Amino acid sequence: MSSFKEFMDEAKKLPDQALANSNISLSAIQSSLQSAVRVQLAPFFLTPFSCSQDKAEKFSEDVSNLVSDKAFISKFSDSIGEPLEDETEDEFVERSSKILRKMLYEKFGIKD
Numbered sequence: 001m002s003s004f005k006e007f008m009d010e011a012k013k014l015p016d017q018a019l020a021n022s023n024i025s026l027s028a029i030q031s032s033l034q035s036a037v038r039v040q041l042a043p044f045f046l047t048p049f050s051c052s053q054d055k056a057e058k059f060s061e062d063v064s065n066l067v068s069d070k071a072f073i074s075k076f077s078d079s080i081g082e083p084l085e086d087e088t089e090d091e092f093v094e095r096s097s098k099i100l101r102k103m104l105y106e107k108f109g110i111k112d
Helices: 004-013 026-046 053-066 070-080 089-108
Strands: none
16 A cells, blocks of 8 residues: 555445554554544543543544544655655654654644
């Protein structure tokens, strides 16, 4: 596969099957993502200005749905491109993570 978009297209065909070179499925990743977002929001439930559990649940679902949205995937795939010459796998993942985080912050109006 030459792009992240192509990788995601293949993963979506069999969401419960383990991804290439992995032992985890796309649906498992989405569930983990929702859980991680909920954990990140947990401190806000304990403050006087806390958001409701329903809002937190909706937000985590929105994030999970967004990262599987075709237009979002295409934009992300175009943004990261292929690994750069002399870029290690770890460096590529780190660079891609930063781009994804920036895109999510922009989409949800979160300030850095």
